[in-house]
Amino acid sequence: MTSRHPITIRFTNSGTPAIQVHCTAEGAALLAALLRSVPAAGSLHLGDVPDVEFDGLTSFAWSTELRPFLRRLPGKTPAFEWGGDTDAWESRAQLLDQLVEPGHFQYLDYGLSVGDAEIAVELVAT
Secondary structure, eight states, X not given: OOOSSSEEXXXXXXXXXXXXXXXXXXXXXXXXXXXXXXXHHSEEEGGGOTTEEEESOSEEEEEEOSSOEEEEOSSSSOEEEEEXXXXXXXXXXXXXXXXXXXXOEEESOTTTOOBSSEEEEEEOOO
């Protein structure tokens, strides 16, 4: 990763639409903390987080909802909303605990979201 941010969120649309999150070890810890913060906050707009940069999408908002979902918002430039209940946000955060070596990745939506893209987090070297 050649970014000055510990978290880069990239949208790709080759084959299956995907949200790829590339993060350093510091970024993975921050991402897990952000995931855990959603139930208390009610919602979180990642564009408001200074350590996050976007590539190929304009917005990624998370919210506490009754049912898990991942939805692409209408418009030319991709923007997404991701929701889930308290258990879903905690489960997603726990999946990040498995990322220990650069090059490893983890899907965050497996069995937890129904939606318009897949979400994968990859740990990258600093």
